[in-house]
Amino acid sequence: MEKLSGQQLIEKASKLISENKLDEAVKIFSYLVEKLPDAPLPLLSRCTCLIQLEKYEAALKDAKKMLDLPNIPFSDDIAPGNSTLHSVAYARAAKCYKELGQMEEAEKLLKKRIDIEKKVVDSKQIKKLISNEENKGGNNSSSKEVPKSSPNKSVEKLRLQGNQSYKNRRYEDSLESYLKALEIDPNDLLVNSNCAQVLIKLGRFDDALIYAENCIRLNRTWSKGYYRKGCILFEQKKYQEALSTFTAAKVYGIDESDINKKVEFARKQLQKQADLKKLESSSKRFSLIKKYITILTIIIAILSIIMYYFTDEIGNVKGHLISLIGRMFDAYFGDIW
Missing domain, CATH: 1.25.40.10 (Tetratricopeptide repeat domain)
Structure with missing residues (x-):
């Protein structure tokens, strides 16, 4: 090297x-x-x-x-x-x-x-705000964190059509409208968010995740993007990732009413998974110990038989060995004896 x-x-x-x-x-x-x-x-x-x-x-x-x-x-x-x-x-x-x-x-x-x-x-x-203020000559205007509707009339029309279809539970029609809007402007934050939501309703979680990730990429401080992603991961039973994503949503000020319930449920599921792993580990150790005890018992039994037939001092040894073998077989094989 x-x-x-x-x-x-x-x-x-x-x-x-x-x-x-x-x-x-x-x-x-x-x-x-x-x-x-x-x-x-x-x-x-x-x-x-x-x-x-x-x-x-x-x-x-x-x-x-x-x-x-x-x-x-x-x-x-x-x-x-x-x-x-x-x-x-x-x-x-x-x-x-x-x-x-x-x-x-x-x-x-x-x-x-x-x-x-x-x-x-x-x-x-x-830094960006300061730079904008300097370029505008001290103008006090500032951009809001909550996304606005698209200035493109075609995009906004399609988004509203999609919203109406979604309210009427026509999810396929709703998705079609949103996808048409994204063909015009793929970086529209609200349409990406809506697209993720309707795909969740359709059970297409992998596709929904793409649009949720787009929301985060387009605005990393918009809490709804993290919330959408968290809901998708939650439905996929990826509870650890969902929990961290919901935490981000709360940091950025999410106000969805169901988030605390989902966070609590995710924590319980993670604890169950951890307990299950511990149980499986303990079970494996117990099986290994039982295996070794079985082997040891067989070895002792074989040695006992050898000593029974070949030891000169049969009198005392015989009684002790028979008693020992009996106790061991009752202890470890009593349930199948």
Whole structure:
């Protein structure tokens, strides 16, 4: 590795990842981490590979090391959906805690990540507002966070037609109207949101998720986008993801009446899943112990027979062994004896 440059090592690791040779890629990233302890990218790359390899404890250590580094900005190309190093570190650590069955820790870290992203978005909005004010020569106008109807009359007409069809429970007709509107303006926030909702009603959750994600992409502080996504994940029984998305919706001020019920239900389901995992783990351990006891019992029985026939001191040994074998067989095989 020492003969290769940093860029060549990164390229080699990327190729190994594409070939699904993650263990080999981890070795390269470990070498880079050792040589460049203050560089975040090798650490992040190794953490991501370890998660894919399901080595969650090792990945968690890397995520915690990232939190000790300065919280530098990250581009969306490196870690989609994360604006800073600490944001992606919290996301990776939450994933590890989730897989390790520590749901409360995972939820805490996801809230921290959301707080970071909210601050970043708010900061960007303030800078944008200041810039607009300067360009307008101090004009005091400001944009509202609640989306307005489309200035395009054709888009707005189709949206209202879709809304009327939705009220009449003609969901296919409603979807058709929304899709026609999106052909004219694919970035209309309200139409994307409505499209996600009608697809939820039609049970097409994967398709609905695309439009909910569009809402978040178009306006990362609009709570309805997160709410739509949370409802979809909830219906797909992806309760951990739904819970974190509902948390984001609440952070951005959602006022939907059913969100608290869904959050509570998701938490209960996650707890049931965690309890079930513990039960399965305990059951496996018990089965293993029972197996070893059975083998040990058989060995003792065989040894007892050998000693019965070949020991000179039959008198005392015989009585003790028969008693011992009887007790063991009653203890472990009494229910099928």
